[in-house]
Amino acid sequence: MTQRELADLVRAEIYNASGKESVITAKSISDWECGMYTWPPAHVRRALCRVLEKADPADLGFFNSRRVSEARVSSTVSLLDLMAGRLPPAGANTLYVPGGQSFSGVDVEAHLREAASSGEGWLMVDAGPDGVLNRPDRRSLVVVVDGKQQSYILDGRRFAGRVGGRTGLQPVSSAVAVDDLTVGIIWAVTNTDVALLADDSQISTVQSGLEPRDGHYVWDAPWTEMPTLTPVAVHWLRSWFCTQYSTRNLERMLGQPCFWTQGRSGEDVTSWLLWRHRFEYLRLSSRWFPGLRCDFYVSNVSNSPLYERVLLLLAVALMEGFGIAATLNAESERSEAERTVSADESMVLNRIGGCGLCCADASASRSCRGALCDVADPEHGPSSVTEQSSKRRLETIANHLDVPWPWFQQRCAELAVEGVDDVAHPRSRLLSTRGLNAAIRYVAHMKGS
Numbered sequence: 137m138t139q140r141e142l143a144d145l146v147r148a149e150i151y152n153a154s155g156k157e158s159v160i161t162a163k164s165i166s167d168w169e170c171g172m173y174t175w176p177p178a179h180v181r182r183a184l185c186r187v188l189e190k191a192d193p194a195d196l197g198f199f200n201s202r203r204v205s206e207a208r209v210s211s212t213v214s215l216l217d218l219m220a221g222r223l224p225p226a227g228a229n230t231l232y233v234p235g236g237q238s239f240s241g242v243d244v245e246a247h248l249r250e251a252a253s254s255g256e257g258w259l260m261v262d263a264g265p266d267g268v269l270n271r272p273d274r275r276s277l278v279v280v281v282d283g284k285q286q287s288y289i290l291d292g293r294r295f296a297g298r299v300g301g302r303t304g305l306q307p308v309s310s311a312v313a314v315d316d317l318t319v320g321i322i323w324a325v326t327n328t329d330v331a332l333l334a335d336d337s338q339i340s341t342v343q344s345g346l347e348p349r350d351g352h353y354v355w356d357a358p359w360t361e362m363p364t365l366t367p368v369a370v371h372w373l374r375s376w377f378c379t380q381y382s383t384r385n386l387e388r389m390l391g392q393p394c395f396w397t398q399g400r401s402g403e404d405v406t407s408w409l410l411w412r413h414r415f416e417y418l419r420l421s422s423r424w425f426p427g428l429r430c431d432f433y434v435s436n437v438s439n440s441p442l443y444e445r446v447l448l449l450l451a452v453a454l455m456e457g458f459g460i461a462a463t464l465n466a467e468s469e470r471s472e473a474e475r476t477v478s479a480d481e482s483m484v485l486n487r488i489g490g491c492g493l494c495c496a497d498a499s500a501s502r503s504c505r506g507a508l509c510d511v512a513d514p515e516h517g518p519s520s521v522t523e524q525s526s527k528r529r530l531e532t533i534a535n536h537l538d539v540p541w542p543w544f545q546q547r548c549a550e551l552a553v554e555g556v557d558d559v560a561h562p563r564s565r566l567l568s569t570r571g572l573n574a575a576i577r578y579v580a581h582m583k584g585s
Contacts, residue, residue, distance in 0.1 A: 139165040142187070149183040168198075175200045213246070215322060216441075218287050218314045224248055224279060231277055236403040238367040239327035244275045247292060251282040252305050259288065260305040263295065275326065280308060287314040289322065294561045309558070311550040318551075318559050320443035321572065324406040325560035331368035332564040338365055339566070342373060372566065375407060379417045386424050395421075395430035395460065402444030405432070405451035409571040410562065418571075422458040430455045430462045437537055445537040449544065450575040452533055456526045457578035464533050527582050545579055552580035 137145070139162035146165075150158045160180065167173050168184075174197075176184075181193040190196055213224045214232045224231055224246045235241030251259040261280050276292030290312055299306050312318060332339070342365075365373070408414050422428055432452065437445065452462045524532075534541045551559075556572045 138162070139169075145187045146180065146183045149187055150179055153183065154179060171197070174198055212243075215319055218279065218289065219316070219319060221285060221287075223281060223287065231279070233323055233326045235327065236323075237401075238331075238371065239323075239403060240331065240366070242275070242326050242330050244277050244326065245292070247276060247278050249278055249280045251280055251288075251308075254282050254310070257310050259308045259310060261308045262304070263299045263302075263306050275330075277322070279314075288312045289314050289318055290558055291561045294558055298558070309550075309554045311547075311554050312559050315547065316441075316443040316446050317544075317547045320402065320446045321556050322560045323443060324403070324410065324447055325556075325562050325567075325569070325572075328368060328406060328410055329562040329564050329567055331366045332372060332566050335365050335369035336564065336566075339369055339373065343376075371407065372411065375411065376413055379413050383417065383420065386421070389425075392427065393425060395428060395455070401434070401437075401440050402447030402451075405448055408451045408454055409447065409575060410567050410569070411571075412566060412568045415568060415571045415574075418454070418458050418460070422460055426459065428458075428460040430460045431465055432462060433465050442539065445539050446544065449530070449534055449537055449539050450572065450579075453530060453579050454571050454575040456530060457574055461526075462529060462533070464536055530579070530582070545582070548576045548579040552577045 142165050143160045143162050147158055147160045150156065150160070158180070164176075168176060175181075176198070181198060184196060185191065185193060188196065212230045212232050213222055214234060216234060218231075229246050229248075231244045231246035233242040233244055249261050249263075251261055253260045259280060259282055261278075278290040278292050278295050280288040280290070282288070288308060288310065290308065295308075408418070432448070434448070437448075440448075452464070455462045531541050534544060552573075556569050556576065560569075562569065
């Protein structure tokens with residue numbers, strides 16, 4: 137039947153049953169077929185069922201959106217659930233990327249695919265409609281399941297772009313298997329990207345409204361014009377101010393400086409792995425001062441999930457990749473460390489017109505005169521750290537973080553070939569995956585004892 141013929145039959149059925157005329161047109165039939173209206177009036181549903189010889193409106197695809205709203209909420213699967221083997225229902229659904237101390241959490245559209253075949257290190261996957269994955273207004277992830285119920289995960293837009301409109305089965309690397317490495321990458325990139333994109337205009341406004349004055353940035357605009365920013369955006373601005381100041385004053389530093397960071401968790405240190413200006417700052421500083429050290433002060437590491445500890449280890453690997461010897465210290469030891477910092481040693485405190493934005497920790501440097509105890513050799517102190525090989529330092533820190541080193545190095549070797557962008561690709565102009573890729577490749581190609 138044509139849509140018009142079906143409309144005529146439905147109108148006649150309603151008239152025979154109730155004696156009332158109804159306005160049912162071909163356009164009505166088209167709207168129901170396309171799903172624009174999922175629950176027509178009761179008398180229309182009954183007429184359609186009788187004409188099409190169906191026992192229940194659900195057999196025609198109708199559903200009451202109000203009644204199923206709660207069921208839809210309960211079908212939301214967390215990114216962390218994928219590691220436990222719980223998959224989103226077939227078709228598009230919501231995958232929740234959890235938040236953190238500063239991260240707000242993100243709902244991402246998930247598309248479930250089954251691997252049609254697999255081989256050594258690869259799978260063949262039907263990409264599906266390109267338009268579903270390549271929408272600029274939505275974030276999407278493709279979740280692939282093989283015959284052994286192992287899950288793999290890909291950035292939807294990136295996957296659609298790589299497929300390039302081709303139809304049929306497409307190859308996918310098995311390096312994107314769902315585990316604490318890929319989950320940590322998606323968790324960090326997605327949360328950071330969403331937060332900075334939300335405040336991109338405000339960040340630009342603050343940057344353009346700042347004026348350098350006596351070594352500090354000053355906000356001369358009225359207080360009411362200071363935008364409200366997300367915690368991630370505030371942290372980014374603090375870091376950017378400090379980086380600008382420190383870069384201009386590298387030649388004023390006396391002696392051999394070292395980095396220190398209050399990256400207490402994997403969430404805190406994602407900035408080293410993802411923020412463009414920090415990557416460039418590391419590269420410049422490591423060339424200006426060969427043989428730098430970086431002190432990480434962490435707390436409650438044992439209470440952090442493994443994917444956060446993996447991110448912390450990647451941040452340490454990034455430092456090591458730049459030739460910066462990393463140490464891991466307990467947060468409680470900060471009170472015992474040297475706190476006397478002069479202006480020439482570039483401890484930066486940048487304030488913006490009294491708004492409370494200040495930074496004493498994002499990218500600051502200080503002289504390494506303090507006797508800081510490190511986990512690599514708590515009896516002999518930091519002097520022995522630089523005598524160890526980079527691999528030995530990383531293995532020791534991995535052991536302290538309870539990250540299995542053989543697994544970590546093997547997974548980095550697998551993902552280094554593909555790169556992390558197929559797993560999570562940021563959209564913000566302020567972010568880059570260069571730090572993540574550099575850290576992963578450094579671990580993957582690490583040699584020596």
